Amino acid sequence: MRVLHLGFEDPCMPGAGGGSVRTHEINRRLVAGGFRVTVLTTRYPGWEERVQDGVHYIPIGVGRGSNRLTRLAGYVMRLPFEVRRRRSTTELVVEDFFAPFSTMAAPLWTGRPTIGIVQWLHATEKARQYRLPLHWIERLGVRTHHRLISVSQGIGERLKELNANLHVDVIGNGVDPGMWEIGPKLGNDVLFIGRLERGHKGLDLLLEAWTQASTRISGKLLIAGTGPDEDWLHGAIQDAGLADRVQMLGWLSGARKFRAISEARLLVVPSRHETFGLVAIDALAAGTPVVAFDIPCLREIIPPGVGWVVKAFDVKEFADQVVRSYALEGLEQVAAQGRKFAAGYSWDALAKLQAQAYAAALRAHRTQGSLPGGGKSLFLKELEG
Incomplete structure (x- = not known):
């Protein structure tokens, strides 16, 4: 199948989130199975068109994409034109939803069968x-879609509330294979890893909780990542008097990220909103128990026995749970259960499910009429042959 993926965020962009990781892990497996995949992303300083693991990445926009606004504006302005240029070599368009308004209503203008992938619905927060x-843009855009892929059951339910006629396939995120290569080590520190975004990721709640917990814990709070609120975070740490109890690690990837997660005693996820919680699954695979707020999506992937979810945004309870979990006898058993649970999140299996969803989208389009430009999808011909 020839797929044009409107992927928004490039996984090589510094500070890129888990969504871009999902895009690449799924696409490289589809390519290995015979798909041809081109991904259109935003530009960023140092961007380059490239083929990575067989996936063709083309950053689009205006200029260098040196800040969030120019990246977003350039992408939005160029995307319809760039899709039209590639229409003749595309069988299926895949639209990743992105901030701040989720969807550009791609089915209205792509001229090809289109399916959306929804890793987040945060337009209300951004509004x-x-x-x-x-x-309202999000609501109207969701109504233009007929088929969507959601990374969690919770998001799938919200999509159906916006458009009762949707067909939604729930296909989650997978564990980074590198996580299995480093054995669990119950270290001495508590780790946060993710985009440094105060509201979404709950960094203000984390610092408030750590102020209460740090006097009862011997280890430090390690914060790994980059993002728009990095300067604020440095100042907030100083203002809270936590400079000697918090260590900033910067952006981590590959083996450095794997080691940081596996060597932490606990991973904390203080997010106000999450799409899936990929870092939580990675931590469980590494044998690092997780403490998080009880919010949709996270409660799906942190069942009892592998971590703890506490009442949403109750900072005192969050701090107390970190202290209890840190000192828990038998934490090794919790870690072992986490690894067993995480084994169910395989990128290989998820990629097969996504290929099936793509094929179903083409079949559904065929029943409604021929593909734009006439004829039947080459992929479907091969599938039926």
Whole structure:
């Protein structure tokens, strides 16, 4: 199948989130199975067109993409034109939803069968943040889609609330294979790893909780990542008097990330919103128990016995749970259960499910009429042969 993936975020961009990891891990497996995949992403300083693991990445936009606004604006302006250029060599368009308004209503203008992948629905939060009606754009955009892939059951239910006629396939995220290569080590520190974004990732809640917990824990709080609120975070750590109890690790990837997660005693996820919680699954695979707030998506992947979820945004309870978990006798058994649970999240299996969803999208389009430009999908011909 020839797939044009509107992927928004390049996994090689510094500070890229888990969504871009999912895009690449799925696509490289589809390519290995015979798909041809081109991904259109935003530009960023140092961007380059490349083929990575067989996946063709083409950053689009205007200029270098040196900040979030220019990346977003350039991508939005160029995307319809770039899709039209590649229409004749595309059988299926895949639209990744992205901030701040989720979807550009791609089925209306791609001219090809289109399926969306939804890793987040945060337009309501962004509407409050920017004081713009972004949630209405999201609502209208979701209604233009007929088939979507959701990374969690919780998001799938919200999508159905926006469009009752949707077909939603729930296909989660997978464990980074490198996590299995490093054995669990119950270390001395507590780790946060992710985008440094105060509201979404709950960094303000984390610092408040750590202020309460740090006097009862011997280890430090390690914070790994980059993001728009990095300067704020440095200042907030100083203002809270936590400079000697918090260590900033910067952006981690590959073996450095694997080691940081496996060597932590606990991973904390203080997010106000999450799409899936990929870092939590990675931590469980590494044998590192997780403490998180009880919010949709996270509660799906942190069942009892592999970690702890506490009442959403109750900072005192979060701090107390970190202290209890840190000192828990038998933490090794919790770690072992986490690894067993995480084994169910295989990128190979998830890629097969996504290939099936793509094939179903083409079949559904065929029953509604021939593909744009006439004829039947080459992929479907081969599948039926």
